[in-house]
Each structure stands twice: as structure tokens, then as C-alpha cells.
Amino acid sequence: MRIEDKITTAFVLASGPFTDGSLWDAVSGRLGAAGAEVHAVTFSADPESHAGEVLRLIDSAAAPQVVLVGHDYGLHPLLAAARQRTGRVARIVHLDTAPPQDGDAPLALLPDPATQALLRDRPQALVPAPAPGEWARFGSTAGLTPEDLERLSALSEPCPGAVLTRPLRLTGALAAVPSSGILCTASGASIAGVQQLVSSGMPQFQALAEPSVGFFELATGHWPMLSCPEELTAALLLAAAGGGRRLTPAVTRPFHERPFVLDAAEAPRVRTGLVDLHLPAAEGPRPAVLLVHGGPLPRGLTPTPRDWPLYLGYARLLAGRGLVGAVLDHRLHGLSDYPTASEDLAEAVGLLRADPRVDPDRIALWFFSGAGLLLSPYLAAPAPWLRCVAATYPVLAPLPGWAGVDPAFDPAAALPMAGALPVVLTRAGLESPEIAATVAGFLDAADGCGAAVELVDAPHCRHGFDCSEPTEEARGAVRQAMEAVCAHLSGRVPIRD
Incomplete structure (x- = not known):
């Protein structure tokens, strides 16, 4: 029949x-x-x-x-x-x-x-x-x-x-x-x-x-x-008739439940609006790193990224090194939300710089995955307080099928205006071809304009390796990126290891 x-x-x-x-x-x-x-x-x-x-x-x-x-x-x-x-x-x-x-x-x-x-x-x-x-x-x-x-x-x-x-x-x-x-x-x-x-x-x-x-x-x-x-x-x-190809469910724990690849001691945490501050034991205003989670993520998702082991791990590592580790919950829920998420990020930077526990002139921004497009305004017009930006397995251009992304969010186009701003970029060698192509395009742009990009390579790691691949290579890539960011924030106040 x-x-x-x-x-x-x-x-x-x-x-x-x-x-x-x-x-x-x-x-x-x-x-x-x-x-x-x-x-x-x-x-x-x-x-x-x-x-x-x-x-x-x-x-x-x-x-x-x-x-x-x-x-x-x-x-x-x-x-x-x-x-x-x-x-x-x-x-x-x-x-x-x-x-x-x-x-x-x-x-x-x-x-x-x-x-x-x-x-x-x-x-x-x-x-x-x-x-x-x-x-x-x-x-x-x-x-x-x-x-x-x-x-x-x-x-x-x-x-x-x-x-x-x-x-x-x-x-x-x-x-x-x-x-x-x-x-x-x-x-x-x-x-x-x-x-x-x-x-x-x-x-x-x-x-x-x-x-x-x-x-x-x-x-x-x-x-x-x-x-x-x-x-x-x-x-x-x-x-x-009910046909079609079926997909295979994820065989590991959900992303938001996966443990961070490095051990990091808990630090005092203060929640202010959309930002959590993980505070070091050191006295006086300290340099700070604002961690910007990937996306888009669904509205109403619980727990939100600032409670995920991944971002808690990074923030606690930073606090253990004498810095303020800050985690932002921003509103990147859909592809048209990059302007909204950028507003959230700007507000968080203002909040961070106004906090008496933070040195307002020594801030770094660290972007993950789909938040990579949010780099654009900070590359286009680097502020004096911004000592470096970091990006881990980032998306650096709209992916195929990503309709509705505001064209202003184009990190490669903004890169020639970044001047000497250091960019610490962690690249996963086993990245998806679509995301890898955006990273390659960004690096080509960096070569063309002489941008200060420091590449941390993890050749045998995949997207999200810092909470899914507890290998020495994964741990080493996180440590190397962390060292680079901390080095750019060192200055008037020594940062202890």
C-alpha cells in the first residue's frame, strides 16, 4: 500500500x-x-x-x-x-x-x-x-x-x-x-x-x-x-505519517549540571541585580573579571548561568587569585536580543566599576560561546579601564541560519579599531565547523590589522570542554587563559597566585 x-x-x-x-x-x-x-x-x-x-x-x-x-x-x-x-x-x-x-x-x-x-x-x-x-x-x-x-x-x-x-x-x-x-x-x-x-x-x-x-x-x-x-x-x-529522522539524546549530564574541570575553593558571594560578585580574601579595591555567559538561552531557564558549576568555577578561581570574579545573567534569549544583552552588559560594567571592592581602572571582560558577538562594542571603542577581553570557544559571527542578529554585532569588523587591546582567545580544536569558521574569519581579520590576539589552543577539545572534558589538555587550556587574563590585570596592586 x-x-x-x-x-x-x-x-x-x-x-x-x-x-x-x-x-x-x-x-x-x-x-x-x-x-x-x-x-x-x-x-x-x-x-x-x-x-x-x-x-x-x-x-x-x-x-x-x-x-x-x-x-x-x-x-x-x-x-x-x-x-x-x-x-x-x-x-x-x-x-x-x-x-x-x-x-x-x-x-x-x-x-x-x-x-x-x-x-x-x-x-x-x-x-x-x-x-x-x-x-x-x-x-x-x-x-x-x-x-x-x-x-x-x-x-x-x-x-x-x-x-x-x-x-x-x-x-x-x-x-x-x-x-x-x-x-x-x-x-x-x-x-x-x-x-x-x-x-x-x-x-x-x-x-x-x-x-x-x-x-x-x-x-x-x-x-x-x-x-x-x-x-x-x-x-x-x-x-x-510520523516519519522523519530521530535525533539521539545527549548522553552526558545537562550542560548546566556538569562540573567545572578544575577544583576551585568557594569564595564569599554577593548578589547585586543581575551580577554576582565572588570576592577575594585580599583587602582594598581589586581588579575584576566579568564573565559573560553564552546563549541564546530560553527565558525562564533555571538555574540561571550564574549558578552553573562552569561559571561558579571560573569566578572562584579568579577570587582565589586575588581578583573579583563577577558573573552576569544577561537577557540573550533570542537572536534579536543582542542589543538587550549588550545593554545588560554595559549596566553590569557600571555596577562593577562603582563597587568599592573593585578597582574601577582594571577590568577584564570574558565572553563564552554565543556571547562572543557581544565583544563588538568593546573592540570598536576600547575604554581605558578595559585591560583585556577574553573569549572561550566563542561564536564570532552569526552562524548559518541565524536570522535577526543586529549587524552591529560583528567582532571581526570591529577588530581594526581595537588598537593594542589584548584579546585572549581560547580555541577548541574539535569545534563545530560552523563556529570554527567564525573563529578563523576573526583570526584572519586580526592578522590583517595586527590586533593583539593571544591564542590558547586546545586541539583535542570540543565546545564546552571546560565542563565536559576533565582531561589535562582541557585543564591546561583553562589555566593558560586564566594566567593570560590575570597578567593583563596586574599593575599597581600585585595579584597573588
């Missing part, structure tokens, strides 16, 4: 932000020919009614199971509707679109800096529909012919800013609804890449390895309904 003979499904297909239901014509016809009921959504001009429009389609569907397929903006109203019909929705398919969190706005999905800037300044502005040559600003156009791009523009209308700036409200109700991800590899996403995220142990990715979640890949760009409708239709039919 063919898969098509078993389908008793209603598909609700939603895209956006500029397009309407006619975008799906080639897929809708094929799904219908396979025996499915199909509803391709054309949303009204009022974003507050979009979830209700999806609800009416769910309620009116004749098929016993409903599968929601969300592409780009279309995923948001589908999720808002699905949370109210969890008993009716059999599966949610994310088509080349990452799962949003509660409070996310669709604007975070858009990689176009011009649209980001326009709606930051004028949230109600009307966003013009792209011309045929402009679609690459909004996603990979791989696989599309010039005729396809002409059709995309012909099918499109300007998008009200309120559609893209209205936050999505979610509850935990959707956790029980099965889901599928269809990844378009030309957009930079792959099943192997998602598996790496799950294997990292970071808590926000573990649900992707649930048995109810399946994955598919299409070798095309962001608009597969035009570039490969036959392959997309096949993937949707298999997804509805």
Missing part, C-alpha cells in the same frame, strides 16, 4: 510575511492528489485575527487529523491557534523556521537588517514587498529561477509592521503535540547541525530528541514550495 493511500489528514499551510495562500499552489495540488484535505492560508490585514483565522480552519476541517505547516511568519499564528486545539492538532511542521519562544516577535525570524532597523524605529511602519532581486535579504533563494522570483514578488503584498512586531504568547500546552522540522540546507541548517546542538547538553535543545519529533532535509533554499514542490510534498506526507 502506498503512503498516499493511508493519508486521512487536513493540512493547514501558512507562510509569510509578504505572501498569501497561492504561494502553496504546487504543493496544495500534490497533497490533494494524494488524498489530503488542504487549506492554504491567506491572512487578513489584522494580525490580531490571524490565530482566529487558523482556528476556524482547524475547526472546519473534515479530516480526522490536522497537520499545521508553518513557514516563516506563518508559524506564529499556527502555534497561537494550536495551543487552543491541542486535542485536534496531530502534528506541527516547522518549515525552515526555528521554534520561537514565548514572547518572541516574528521580526526575530527576518535576517534583513534594513527591515530590522525600520521596525525598531517605527514598529507600525508598512514594510514593502521585496522586488525580484531583493528576496535574498529574507532567506536563501537557492533553487529559485528568475521566473520563480518574479512570481514571488507578483504574489506578495506589503506587510504591516504590527504583523512582525507582535509577540507570540505560548504556554506549555504544545509540549504534548508531535512536531517535525523540515530543514532547507541552503539556509545553513542541517540534521547533523541540530544533532550537535542536542549533543551539547544545553537544556533548550533536549526536546528536539524526543521520539515524537522527526526531521527532514531538503537541498534547497527558503522557499521549497517553489523550488522543489514535489520533494516538499513527499516530506509533508511522511511527516503526517
Whole structure:
């Protein structure tokens, strides 16, 4: 029996932000020919009614199971509707679109800096529909012919800013609804890449390895309904039948439970706002290092990074060396949150420099993982009080598929303005290729401008090695980076070992 003979499904297909239901014509016809009921959504001009429009389609569907397929903006109203019909929705398919969190706005999905800037300044502005040559600003156009791009523009209308700036409200109700991800590899996403995220142990990715979640890949760009409708239709039919590749859960403890690779004695801790200070036994104002955790991390995550063994370990090591080890909990929850996290960091620096236990003229900033992009303003305009910056297994440019990152957060572009500011960079030799490429680009920029980058290499270590690989090489890399940072902070007051 063919898969098509078993389908008793209603598909609700939603895209956006500029397009309407006619975008799906080639897929809708094929799904219908396979025996499915199909509803391709054309949303009204009022974003507050979009979830209700999806609800009416769910309620009116004749098929016993409903599968929601969300592409780009279309995923948001589908999720808002699905949370109210969890008993009716059999599966949610994310088509080349990452799962949003509660409070996310669709604007975070858009990689176009011009649209980001326009709606930051004028949230109600009307966003013009792209011309045929402009679609690459909004996603990979791989696989599309010039005729396809002409059709995309012909099918499109300007998008009200309120559609893209209205936050999505979610509850935990959707956790029980099965889901599928269809990844378009030309957009930079792959099943192997998602598996790496799950294997990292970071808590926000573990649900992707649930048995109810399946994955598919299409070798095309962001608009597969035009570039490969036959392959997309096949993937949707298999997804509805519960197919797809399953991921392997992380085999180690969650990242936030893993022990630090070095022993570090507990030090007195003082919590002030978003910052914890781990205080040395030494008297008088002391140099300080502000530790900036990676991300993005989910909102409401507990424990927060300042209570993770990893950052407690670094802060306690610093305190044991006579410095103030400070840990910041910042609000990098989504890819569009780098400006917010940067504001949190600036506030923390001000708090730190105003503390009487801290020498305000001897501060270092130490960035980890996805916080690497937050280096940019400190490289672009180094302050006299900033004695060095450090970055451990950092992300130093937006990764493939990272839509919505403010283009101001570009460490390599800022590096020529860093002057003699020391940069202590710890590189994991077994880093993922995507992150390794950003580090290589940063080092190329450093060579080009003569920046003062000190490289700490850990050739046999992976991302997050300082809390997952208790090897001598891992411990040695942490010690070497620590020595370099401490050396740059030494000055008027000796720093004891």
C-alpha cells in the first residue's frame, strides 16, 4: 500500500510575511492528489485575527487529523491557534523556521537588517514587498529561477509592521503535540547541525530528541514550495505519517549540571541585580573579571548561568587569585536580543566599576560561546579601564541560519579599531565547523590589522570542554587563559597566585 493511500489528514499551510495562500499552489495540488484535505492560508490585514483565522480552519476541517505547516511568519499564528486545539492538532511542521519562544516577535525570524532597523524605529511602519532581486535579504533563494522570483514578488503584498512586531504568547500546552522540522540546507541548517546542538547538553535543545519529533532535509533554499514542490510534498506526507529522522539524546549530564574541570575553593558571594560578585580574601579595591555567559538561552531557564558549576568555577578561581570574579545573567534569549544583552552588559560594567571592592581602572571582560558577538562594542571603542577581553570557544559571527542578529554585532569588523587591546582567545580544536569558521574569519581579520590576539589552543577539545572534558589538555587550556587574563590585570596592586 502506498503512503498516499493511508493519508486521512487536513493540512493547514501558512507562510509569510509578504505572501498569501497561492504561494502553496504546487504543493496544495500534490497533497490533494494524494488524498489530503488542504487549506492554504491567506491572512487578513489584522494580525490580531490571524490565530482566529487558523482556528476556524482547524475547526472546519473534515479530516480526522490536522497537520499545521508553518513557514516563516506563518508559524506564529499556527502555534497561537494550536495551543487552543491541542486535542485536534496531530502534528506541527516547522518549515525552515526555528521554534520561537514565548514572547518572541516574528521580526526575530527576518535576517534583513534594513527591515530590522525600520521596525525598531517605527514598529507600525508598512514594510514593502521585496522586488525580484531583493528576496535574498529574507532567506536563501537557492533553487529559485528568475521566473520563480518574479512570481514571488507578483504574489506578495506589503506587510504591516504590527504583523512582525507582535509577540507570540505560548504556554506549555504544545509540549504534548508531535512536531517535525523540515530543514532547507541552503539556509545553513542541517540534521547533523541540530544533532550537535542536542549533543551539547544545553537544556533548550533536549526536546528536539524526543521520539515524537522527526526531521527532514531538503537541498534547497527558503522557499521549497517553489523550488522543489514535489520533494516538499513527499516530506509533508511522511511527516503526517510520523516519519522523519530521530535525533539521539545527549548522553552526558545537562550542560548546566556538569562540573567545572578544575577544583576551585568557594569564595564569599554577593548578589547585586543581575551580577554576582565572588570576592577575594585580599583587602582594598581589586581588579575584576566579568564573565559573560553564552546563549541564546530560553527565558525562564533555571538555574540561571550564574549558578552553573562552569561559571561558579571560573569566578572562584579568579577570587582565589586575588581578583573579583563577577558573573552576569544577561537577557540573550533570542537572536534579536543582542542589543538587550549588550545593554545588560554595559549596566553590569557600571555596577562593577562603582563597587568599592573593585578597582574601577582594571577590568577584564570574558565572553563564552554565543556571547562572543557581544565583544563588538568593546573592540570598536576600547575604554581605558578595559585591560583585556577574553573569549572561550566563542561564536564570532552569526552562524548559518541565524536570522535577526543586529549587524552591529560583528567582532571581526570591529577588530581594526581595537588598537593594542589584548584579546585572549581560547580555541577548541574539535569545534563545530560552523563556529570554527567564525573563529578563523576573526583570526584572519586580526592578522590583517595586527590586533593583539593571544591564542590558547586546545586541539583535542570540543565546545564546552571546560565542563565536559576533565582531561589535562582541557585543564591546561583553562589555566593558560586564566594566567593570560590575570597578567593583563596586574599593575599597581600585585595579584597573588
